[in-house]
Amino acid sequence: MVTDVVISGAGPNGLMLACELSLAGAHPLVVERLPERTLENRANGLVGQVVRMLDRRGLYERLTGTTDPPAPTPGFVFGAMPLNLSALENNPLHTLLVPQRRVEQMLEERAIELGVEIRRGQEVTGFTQHEDRVAIEVSGTAGPYRIEARYLVGADGGHSITRKIAQIAFPGVTVDHTISRTAHAKVPAELVDPADGGLNVPGYGPIPPLLHHRTEHGMFVYAPLPSSPWPLIATTEWGQEDAEGPLTIPELRASIRRVLGADIELGPPEGEGPHLRRKLTGGNTRLAERFRDRRVLLVGDAAHVHSAIGGPGLNLGLQDAVNLGWKLAAVISGRAEESLLDTYETERRPVAERVIMSTRAQAALIAPGSEVTGLRALFAELLADPGNLRRIADLMSGNDIGYAAGDHPLVGRWAPDLILDDGVRLAELTRDARPLLIDFTGGHWGRPQTKGRSAVPCTALLVRPDGYVAWATDVPQPDEKSRASLEAALARWSLTFTVAQP
Known part of the structure; x- marks a missing residue:
């Protein structure tokens, strides 16, 4: 028996693709090397067009519990610079504060409802492409076995084994001069501003919540999130030596003193958790040489990795999956020629390139140094212009995406959020x-x-x-x-x- 599609990876992108394929009439099989969903929270929310995309699949309601449509966010940041979007006409930027693990849980539940089989504790270890199928080698708890599928999709992250076996190059750059530290921590209640939920740091001043706060010595974030009783505290520094071993609260506190020039009396969070403590050195910016090799395709981090600043990762990856799903299903069913799959890369690669451009620009704006401070002052003047503010909001939301052009200016653009005569959206x-x-x-x-x-x-x-x-x-x-x-x-x-x- 030949399966329609094998998806390697049961993260958000792989599960979203499985849902899209099922809705379009195809039969995907998901294999995931982890025996169960990870408790690690790799993202704390969704930013951009993907929020409205989930709404158009009825999934926004599952995450929020409300039937109300998504509302644009009145403010956000770009390179740790505040964006006042409240006065922007037709503000395109939407956000949803929900942990990635909850998104994964919801997408897995939806995939199972649609009849998708998910095999955990199974890992793709090799494959051979034939003219009409892919012979896939899988290592499972009961030993190795083989699956034959019409197509194989790698949704297996930045270290994608699918991409490596397909010998698809992954060019880009690696930086090793930054250290990011992030942890759930307890802060003194008297430091929390009851008006906006931010911090009033003695010897420094007020710090708004949920925003990147840049100084001459690094970056600081205070993020009280609804998904945890304890706020996330994060710092980013340049040119610091990394302390050996896992991140500790004293190490994070020392980093805060260097970044802010002031102390915050942190304590460990109480209760079972899970409580995040993560330390990352450097980062990668890479883009796959191609998104497809005959019957093997890549989505999400398997095709592109970049800085997480601005939260573009799930916006990019989940929309990769939505773009590919209906096209792949149409080819499998015989409704479309295989050439339709070529449009997946021609449409999604430019989007990935823009995300990489955006995150690199933001990285430059948050770097320490007086020259960057001067650049930020100029950038602040530019953001005072509504046209420039609109351009940044479109970039961060993905609202500037335009696929194949046509005779009408709407062609290739996101369909307007219309309301029909009887109130149906x-x-x-x-x-x-x-x-x-x-x-x-x-x-x-x-x-x-x-x-x-x-x-x-x-x-x-x-x-x-x-x-x-x-x-x-x-x-x-x-x-x-x-x-x-x-x-x-x-x-x-x-x-x-x-x-x-x-």
Whole structure:
């Protein structure tokens, strides 16, 4: 028996891909070397377009417990510089404070609901590609065995064994002059500002919560998160010698004194936890030479790694999975030619390149030194311009993503968050990951479709399964040219659409 797709890795990206494939009618199998979900929390929230993407799959509600749509965040940071987004018209930046382990749990539950098999304690150790399948070698608790699949997807992280076996180069740079220390810790209650939840540090002053705070000597973060009764305390320093052994509270406290020039009396957190203590030296910025080698594809960190500053990782990786899922399923079902898979890299590589550019720019802005302080002063002036602020917000959210262009400015862009006549949101119509044609003319496209009641910059549009616009038109009634352009879009993306009938 040949499985449709084997996904190596049951992290958020692998599980999201499994869900997308299942919704599109394919049958994925997930193998994961860890025997159970990790308790380590590698991220504390979601930033960017992915928040709205989860809403369009009904997964935002699972994480938040609310049926309300996501609301943009009024403020954020770029390179430890505050962004006041509250006055920005159509603010595109959304955030969701939820630990990565909760995201993984939710996605695993959803995948199992959709019938996905997840094999834990199993690791891909090798594979051989054939013309019509991949023979995959797996090491499990009961010994080695083989799986044959139409495709193999590596969602197995920055050290991806899938990428290495496929001999896909992973060029980039490694830096070793920074040390980041992060831990849950107890802080004196009298230091917490009851107004904003930040810290008032004796001998230094106020520090807002949840924001990167840069000084001439490093960076400090105080993050009280709803997922833990104890705040996360973090520092980043340049050019410091690393103390041997695991991170300790006294070591973190000494780092704070160097960064702030003031002391915070930290204590160890109480209770069972899990309590994070992590120390990272240096970091990698790398981009895979290619995202696909015949029947082997890469998503998430297997395809790209970068600094975590600004929280772009899950935004990038989860949308890799959503972009690939419907395309791979269409090829497996025979609805599309294999060439459709080429668009996965042509669309997602430029996005990864922009994330790498953004994180490198932010790394430059948080570095110590008077020259950087001067650069930050200039950058602050630039951010006072609403146009520049909009550009940064679009960059950090992914709202500036534009896939294949077309005859209409909406084509290739994220579909607007429309509300139809009966109050149904577009997000409620896209939960099955099917293409969707929405007609705002009242049925002139020959089907009893519902008009939109929110302001829309078109008369009809075709939404791809990943939430991006495949086709749009301004004509009040179909004519020969507009019908031909719709048929061309359907053929190009191998789409069979459903009709918006709330």
